Amino acid sequence: MDWKIIFVLLAVSLLIAGCAKGGQRGGTNETGTGNGATGGTGTQTSGASGGSGTGGANASGDVGSLFRIDTDKPLEGSGYEVPAAGEE
Amino acid sequence: MLLSANKLGVLMREIALFLVLAAVSFAWENAATADMLQSEYEYAACNVQFARDYVALREECGRLHDTHVFDFSGRMEEIEDALDDAQEGAEQGNRLEYGAAMFRLNANMAGLVLEVIGDALNNKSQGYRNCVQEDVGRLEEELEECRASAFETGKRAAHAYLANDIEKGESEVAELEAMRADILGMERVLDYARALDEDIDAAYDSHQVQEVKKLYERHSRLVLLFRLEKMMSVIDYAEPIIEAGTNENKEELLEEMADLKGDTEDLTEECAYSPDVDSGYAAENMRCWTEGLSLMQRFNALYTLYWAGV
Numbered sequence: 436m437d438w439k440i441i442f443v444l445l446a447v448s449l450l451i452a453g454c455a456k457g458g459q460r461g462g463t464n465e466t467g468t469g470n471g472a473t474g475g476t477g478t479q480t481s482g483a484s485g486g487s488g489t490g491g492a493n494a495s496g497d498v499g500s501l502f503r504i505d506t507d508k509p510l511e512g513s514g515y516e517v518p519a520a521g522e523e
Numbered sequence: 524m525l526l527s528a529n530k531l532g533v534l535m536r537e538i539a540l541f542l543v544l545a546a547v548s549f550a551w552e553n554a555a556t557a558d559m560l561q562s563e564y565e566y567a568a569c570n571v572q573f574a575r576d577y578v579a580l581r582e583e584c585g586r587l588h589d590t591h592v593f594d595f596s597g598r599m600e601e602i603e604d605a606l607d608d609a610q611e612g613a614e615q616g617n618r619l620e621y622g623a624a625m626f627r628l629n630a631n632m633a634g635l636v637l638e639v640i641g642d643a644l645n646n647k648s649q650g651y652r653n654c655v656q657e658d659v660g661r662l663e664e665e666l667e668e669c670r671a672s673a674f675e676t677g678k679r680a681a682h683a684y685l686a687n688d689i690e691k692g693e694s695e696v697a698e699l700e701a702m703r704a705d706i707l708g709m710e711r712v713l714d715y716a717r718a719l720d721e722d723i724d725a726a727y728d729s730h731q732v733q734e735v736k737k738l739y740e741r742h743s744r745l746v747l748l749f750r751l752e753k754m755m756s757v758i759d760y761a762e763p764i765i766e767a768g769t770n771e772n773k774e775e776l777l778e779e780m781a782d783l784k785g786d787t788e789d790l791t792e793e794c795a796y797s798p799d800v801d802s803g804y805a806a807e808n809m810r811c812w813t814e815g816l817s818l819m820q821r822f823n824a825l826y827t828l829y830w831a832g833v
Contacts, residue, residue: 497702498761498768499833502826504754505550506819508812509746510618510684512739513625514563514609515732519570520635521577522663 551691555683557616562677564613564621566732567628569669571606574635575599576662581642584654593642601631671730678727681738682720688742689716692749699753704760708752708791715796716745722798737800743808744796747815751791754822758784765829772832776825783821790814 553559578595585592605628612621692713696706719741726734758780765776794811797804 498764499826499829501699501757501761502822502829504750504819504822506816506823507550508816509688509743510556510559510563510739511743512563512736513622513629514560514565514567515735517567517570517625517629517632518636519666520574520632520639521659522570522573522666 552616553684553687553691555680555687556618557613558680559677559684560613560616560618560621562673562680563625564609565673565676566670567609567625568606569666569673570632571602571628572669573662573666574602574632576665577639577659578635580658580662581639581655584651588648588651588654590648590651591646593638593645595635595638598631598635598638602628602635605631667730674727674730674735677735678723681723681727685716685720685723685742688746689713689720692716695753699756699760702760704756706756709749709756712745712749712752712796715798716742716749718798719745737804740800740804740808741796741798744794744804744811747794747808747811748791748796750819751787751794751815754818755784755787755791757822758787770829770832772828776828776832779821779825779828783818783825787818790818 578599581592582595584590605624608624609621609628612618612624692709696709696713699709700706719738722741723738726738762777762780765773765780770776790811794807794815
């Protein structure tokens with residue numbers, strides 16, 4: 436079996452695993468705390484999330500995505516620090 | 524060659540983790556950054572033009588009054604090179620290139636200042652001194668006109684730069700608000716930012732670098748505080764969800780989140796915002812940012828930890 440076939444298999448497997456995981460997360464969140472975007476109570480999310488893996492998955496799945504913050508600093512105005520020789 | 528299901532699973536997980544880390548590395552860039560750098564560059568270019576004219580004036584007076592003048596040509600070449608690089612960095616909105624060039628420019632201009640002072644103290648005739656003094660006033664007037672133009676450019680850029688930051692902040696608030704997260708702290712910082720916008724015109728119209736630098740310091744503090752507030756908001760929101768979930772790293776996540784939230788609360792209090800910028804504000808900003816960046820890195824590490832446990 437050459438690498439092309441392995442690569443295709445990998446891609447398909449990744450896709451299937453991703454979908455399965457999404458569905459699983461959706462189901463898991465049904466019994467969650469209800470703090471997600473889909474509503475404040477467990478009953479509100481339970482119907483929507485079971486089948487497709489979206490809806491309820493929105494809460495638990497998105498939680499991981501939220502742990503991101505920019506670490507670049509804003510501009511500091513270094514151009515205004517250049518002195519002028521000879522200026523009084 | 525066949526891969527076992529177990530190895531395949533591990534490989535897929537590593538690929539997914541790689542994709543996640545690649546996504547983390549993408550950072551938002553304010554669209555008005557190039558305009559801001561350009562306005563700063565214009566101000567610095569005014570000072571360089573003054574230096575060119577001033578050095579030329581000293582050389583001319585030296586010839587007229589048969590007085591030896593220090594050779595500034597090597598220093599001026601360095602200055603011209605650095606200014607060219609700064610211009611290129613500003614035009615491209617490349618903060619790294621711009622910052623490095625501006626650092627070189629700053630150092631060389633400071634060196635020129637020292638060389639001019641040293642040369643002025645070195646056996647100059649009264650005729651030479653009078654010659655320089657006669658024309659330096661005109662050069663200073665031209666310098667002020669040039670700077671006034673740069674401040675106008677800066678004023679427009681600063682409004683756009685802050686507006687973009689506020690817009691981004693508002694979208695982040697809206698995203699969390701839609702999830703019913705607590706966004707009051709973030710909103711408060713945005714209110715301060717809107718008030719900062721009202722002070723931009725006065726600062727640039729004063730034509731005082733100190734006043735403009737105060738805007739930078741206030742803006743810097745607000746960006747830091749907004750991120751700290753956002754981190755606390757996300758942690759508060761995520762904690763019960765993770766607690767009820769099945770993440771393999773759940774315990775570690777919850778422990779680090781609690782620690783991080785405590786440390787972030789402390790820093791938020793220590794670095795509370797004030798629109799009044801005193802002499803210690805810049806140093807305090809530096810300290811706050813150093814500690815803040817450490818907290819932000821811990822926050823971003825939660826992202827990797829979370830997805831590694833999915």
